[in-house]
Amino acid sequence: MDSATGIKQHHVAHHFSSxxxxxxxxxxxxxxxxxxxxxxxxxxxxxxxxxxxMYPAMFVEAASHLSWQLGLLNTIFxxxxxxxxxxxxxxxxxxxxxxxxxxLLITFLLAACFMGVKAIEYAQKFEHGLLPAMxxxxxxxxxxxxxxxxxxxxxxxxHGIHIIVGMGLLIWLMIRTRRGEFYSGYFTPLEMVGLYWxxxxxxxxxxxxxxxxxx
Amino acid sequence: MTxxxxxxxxxxxxxxxxxxxxxxxxxxxxxxxxxxxxxxxGGFFALLVRLELLNPGKLxxxxxxxxxxxxxxxxxxxxxFLIPSIPAxxxxxxxxxxxxxxxxxFPRLNLWSFYLYVIGAAICLYSMFAGAxxxxxxxxxxxxxxxxxxxxxxVLGAFVLGFSSIFTGLNFMVTIxxxxxxxxxxxxxxxxxxSIYATALIQVLATPVLGITLLLLIVERVAKIxxxxxxxxxxxxxxxxxxxxxxxxxxxxMILPAMGVISEIIPTFCRKNIFGYKxxxxxxxxxxxxxxxxxxxxxxxxxxxxxxxxxFSLITFLVSIPSGIKVxxxxxxxxxxxxxxxxxxxxxxxxxxxxxxxxFTGVVLGTISLDVHLQDTYFVVAHFHYVMVGGTLMAFIAGxxxxxxxxxxxxxxxxxxxxxxxxxxxxxxxxxxxxxxLGTKGMPRxxxxxxxxxxxxxxxxxxxxxxxxxxxxxxxxYLIHSLLKGKPAPQNPWGGLTLEWKADSPPITENFEEIHIxxxxxxxxxxxxxxxx
Numbered sequence: 001m002d003s004a005t006g007i008k009q010h011h012v013a014h015h016f017s018s019x020x021x022x023x024x025x026x027x028x029x030x031x032x033x034x035x036x037x038x039x040x041x042x043x044x045x046x047x048x049x050x051x052x053x054m055y056p057a058m059f060v061e062a063a064s065h066l067s068w069q070l071g072l073l074n075t076i077f078x079x080x081x082x083x084x085x086x087x088x089x090x091x092x093x094x095x096x097x098x099x100x101x102x103x104l105l106i107t108f109l110l111a112a113c114f115m116g117v118k119a120i121e122y123a124q125k126f127e128h129g130l131l132p133a134m135x136x137x138x139x140x141x142x143x144x145x146x147x148x149x150x151x152x153x154x155x156x157x158x159h160g161i162h163i164i165v166g167m168g169l170l171i172w173l174m175i176r177t178r179r180g181e182f183y184s185g186y187f188t189p190l191e192m193v194g195l196y197w198x199x200x201x202x203x204x205x206x207x208x209x210x211x212x213x214x215x
Numbered sequence: 216m217t218x219x220x221x222x223x224x225x226x227x228x229x230x231x232x233x234x235x236x237x238x239x240x241x242x243x244x245x246x247x248x249x250x251x252x253x254x255x256x257g258g259f260f261a262l263l264v265r266l267e268l269l270n271p272g273k274l275x276x277x278x279x280x281x282x283x284x285x286x287x288x289x290x291x292x293x294x295x296f297l298i299p300s301i302p303a304x305x306x307x308x309x310x311x312x313x314x315x316x317x318x319x320x321f322p323r324l325n326l327w328s329f330y331l332y333v334i335g336a337a338i339c340l341y342s343m344f345a346g347a348x349x350x351x352x353x354x355x356x357x358x359x360x361x362x363x364x365x366x367x368x369x370v371l372g373a374f375v376l377g378f379s380s381i382f383t384g385l386n387f388m389v390t391i392x393x394x395x396x397x398x399x400x401x402x403x404x405x406x407x408x409x410s411i412y413a414t415a416l417i418q419v420l421a422t423p424v425l426g427i428t429l430l431l432l433i434v435e436r437v438a439k440i441x442x443x444x445x446x447x448x449x450x451x452x453x454x455x456x457x458x459x460x461x462x463x464x465x466x467x468x469m470i471l472p473a474m475g476v477i478s479e480i481i482p483t484f485c486r487k488n489i490f491g492y493k494x495x496x497x498x499x500x501x502x503x504x505x506x507x508x509x510x511x512x513x514x515x516x517x518x519x520x521x522x523x524x525x526x527f528s529l530i531t532f533l534v535s536i537p538s539g540i541k542v543x544x545x546x547x548x549x550x551x552x553x554x555x556x557x558x559x560x561x562x563x564x565x566x567x568x569x570x571x572x573x574x575f576t577g578v579v580l581g582t583i584s585l586d587v588h589l590q591d592t593y594f595v596v597a598h599f600h601y602v603m604v605g606g607t608l609m610a611f612i613a614g615x616x617x618x619x620x621x622x623x624x625x626x627x628x629x630x631x632x633x634x635x636x637x638x639x640x641x642x643x644x645x646x647x648x649x650x651x652x653l654g655t656k657g658m659p660r661x662x663x664x665x666x667x668x669x670x671x672x673x674x675x676x677x678x679x680x681x682x683x684x685x686x687x688x689x690x691x692x693y694l695i696h697s698l699l700k701g702k703p704a705p706q707n708p709w710g711g712l713t714l715e716w717k718a719d720s721p722p723i724t725e726n727f728e729e730i731h732i733x734x735x736x737x738x739x740x741x742x743x744x745x746x747x748x
Contacts, residue, residue: 013322014317014318014725015311015316015317015318015319015320015322015394016394021393021394024393025320025321025389025390025392025393025394028388028389028392028393029320029321029324029385029386029389032385032388032389032419033385035419035420036381036385036419036420036422036423037423039420039421039423039424039427040423040424040426040427041427042423042424042427043423043424043426043427043428043431043457044427044431046453046457047431047442047453050450050453051442051448051449051450054448054450055448132438132439132440132441133438133439133440133441133444133447134438134439143448144447144448146441146447147440147441147442147447147448147449150438150439150440150441150442150447151440151442153440154431154434154440154442158430
């Protein structure tokens with residue numbers, strides 16, 4: 001470690017010939033992984049499309065049970081967090097260690113806010129008995145309303161799990177930033193988690209209108 | 216290991232150096248052992264099923280146990296053997312060597328993918344003892360959401376194995392993109408790498424869909440969310456669409472690496488440049504891409520529209536074009552070659568013969584009017600065993616024999632290998648050929664009971680399973696003998712030209728002492744090699 005700047009020099013792994021090659025491999029690997037993530041969610045979106053074709057009225061009614069205000073709030077949280085995530089990568093590229101750390105922290109807090117709002121929404125659904133089939137005890141016109149809430153919890157639940165994983169990754173990045181491992185010559189993990197974060201963000205950008213804004 | 220020279224097998228020493236190894240060669244070897252155990256387990260259930268079918272009615276299994284046996288046979292063979300077989304074991308070992316690289320792009324991910332395989336296998340094993348599933352490996356809803364057997368654990372096992380497969384594919388894809396040596400352009404790559412690349416494409420693009428499908432099936436069983444359950448308004452056919460969207464391309468995950476192995480062995484044992492390099496390379500990619508558009512041919516009678524069935528049938532026929540291109544090119548490579556009939560090449564011939572029969576009957580099944588009659592009969596069983604066993608297993612054994620000297624630094628007994636080949640080839644045909652006839656006569660698959668007039672051919676088929684098993688046991692015997700007492704293998708026992716033959720047998724931990732610069736195609740044998748060897 002360089003005691004003056006607090007920066008720890010990165011060593012290229014033995015099977016790569018240069019750090020550029022290493023970065024290229026990491027980036028391609030991450031992008032391919034994110035393609036698999038999109039396909040993973042893709043199954044749910046296809047399920048959504050099929051069910052919506054079968055029961056259009058159910059979806060219109062179901063949307064009235066969801067609060068678009070809370071959904072919008074969460075959208076704002078996530079879009080802002082995408083910006084702060086980018087800024088943390090930028091700060092590392094400019095060797096601004098403090099700024100990098102604080103941007104990561106803000107990103108983490110915004111994700112926590114998102115999960116908080118999600119918890120409030122889930123609590124409301126539980127209160128009104130708007131649950132998947134087996135536990136459904138809510139009131140609704142559409143006979144298949146339990147089906148919608150099966151889909152709702154599957155889609156938002158899987159997305160929520162991805163947010164929680166992302167929060168774990170952010171903690172890991174904050175620890176490594178504190179140790180001074182990221183600088184203009186090495187910021188691969190920051191960039192890769194950033195890419196992951198944007199995809200999780202993007203999934204929400206589709207979930208929000210498809211679930212909340214169809215009335 | 217008595218050799219003084221350090222190699223990847225003997226240095227570093229100790230069990231921990233294997234458990235935490237990041238060396239692709241060691242991980243490939245661990246995969247090989249794990250896959251061989253899975254194969255033995257799957258084979259055990261196959262023998263049980265065949266034995267029970269010796270006579271109509273009960274021999275020694277109840278109908279429930281019979282259903283569980285064929286389910287476990289199918290699930291184990293598909294998810295634990297065929298999918299990982301060539302990529303995870305042989306390609307893991309060979310791919311970086313053929314690239315002249317030190318390792319795959321992500322060694323830790325490689326090890327993680329192996330442990331995911333072990334975890335997935337352990338969950339499947341648990342499922343076997345906790346009320347083994349009886350749904351068939353296809354897990355069709357609504358039966359799979361209502362049966363009392365342990366569907367959840369088997370599905371969870373397959374889910375975990377799916378991620379193991381994704382990570383292997385991702386790793387190989389990135390390795391081929393970023394770690395090619397100086398001078399190796401895409402069209403100077405050995406064809407095995409092209410086929411592994413095409414396989415990786417499918418692993419990465421299809422497996423996540425299986426992942427979400429299996430996850431939804433688990434949630435469906437646990438929480439009754441209703442997406443597939445018709446009583447709640449869900450759509451059970453949607454499950455079939457999702458399932459085959461993965462599981463048809465998965466067939467190409469199994470066969471494409473096999474084709475890659477064949478493309479390596481044929482030029483080496485014919486001493487001749489491969490015929491139509493680019494056509495073979497592109498046909499791998501074409502098969503991978505077309506493979507995504509044919510899943511509906513599993514569902515001709517599941518209630519999809521006639522028009523959709525027609526399109527799926529047409530695209531299914533198209534797949535036979537790149538497959539045919541490959542077969543013609545391999546045969547053209549042999550033409551006027553200086554052929555050495557060694558065991559790896561013999562298995563290639565078995566592959567060609569059996570794969571063609573499997574492929575042609577595939578075209579028969581892709582034809583809607585025929586499939587309506589042959590659907591769910593033994594004709595289907597015979598067809599996919601000709602492709603999967605006659606194709607993938609033969610190529611896996613071929614590759615194992617081809618790279619065995621490189622992997623272990625030992626030669627095996629060639630005469631024993633040829634005898635085993637004969638037993639396996641004959642046993643396989645006795646086992647499965649007559650199932651085509653049973654199928655055309657209307658014997659349905661997966662049934663516990665059958666009409667008395669089918670018994671004679673069923674007995675023949677069961678005897679075939681014993682011959683095949685005898686051949687495989689003989690193979691196990693001489694391979695173990697080779698490990699213990701085999702002659703040391705030279706660096707290049709077959710005269711191959713690809714880079715892995717420039718490494719020691721067995722290779723050193725870092726694979727190569729120097730960086731190899733590639734200046735030409737992978738199989739450029741001198742033109743006139745008609746002289747006797």
